[in-house]
Amino acid sequence: MTRKARERSGAKGSPRATGPGGVQGTPPIQEKKRLTHVDEAGRVRMVDVGAKAVTAREAVARGAIRMSAATVRAIREGTLQKGDPLQAARLAGIMAAKRTADLVPLCHPLPLTHVSVDLHPRKDGYEIEARVKTSAQTGVEMEALTAVAVAALTVYDMVKAVDRAMVIGNIRLIEKRGGKSGTYKRRE
DSSP states (O other): OOHHHHHHHTOTTOTTOOOGGGOTTSOOOOTTOOOTTBOTTSOBOOOOOTTSOOEEEEEEEEEEEEOOHHHHHHHHHTOOTTOOHHHHHHHHHHHHHHTHHHHSTTOOOOOEEEEEEEEEEETTEEEEEEEEEEEESSOOHHHHHHHHHHHHHHHHHHHTTTOTTOEEEEEEEEEEEOSTTOOEEOOO
């Protein structure tokens, strides 16, 4: 593999190697690791977590929805015909976290012990943060990410008559705790 090809792929030996998802500053994925949702024959499968210990687990995810100044003003002044999109988004995010296994094919259904979804005002819209907890054999990263995504989509749905140019993005895992792999914290 040429140096340029290694740089594009993030392969070892590349001075610009990136970690999972292409995020610079995180260690590159080790070559010997294989995807856990793929068997030896390359078929997708649900991971068997039956032998894993039940531990307290928590995940925090964030994302954002950007919009025009007029849209931000309409939300904050409460002048939208459909009502308060922030309250609807909180509820939708909580409901989505609880239904993640119905939405993402290989996720395990988990007994969630806590879900919170908060929308923090920004000049250009809102930052959305979800925090999810469980005591289970697998983590709740997908539940937190799903909560953020659905909360953002709910804001979009309730406000689209005013602003179809809104942008949803930067949805990412901020931290996770529990389980064999321990704690992960994103450096932002």
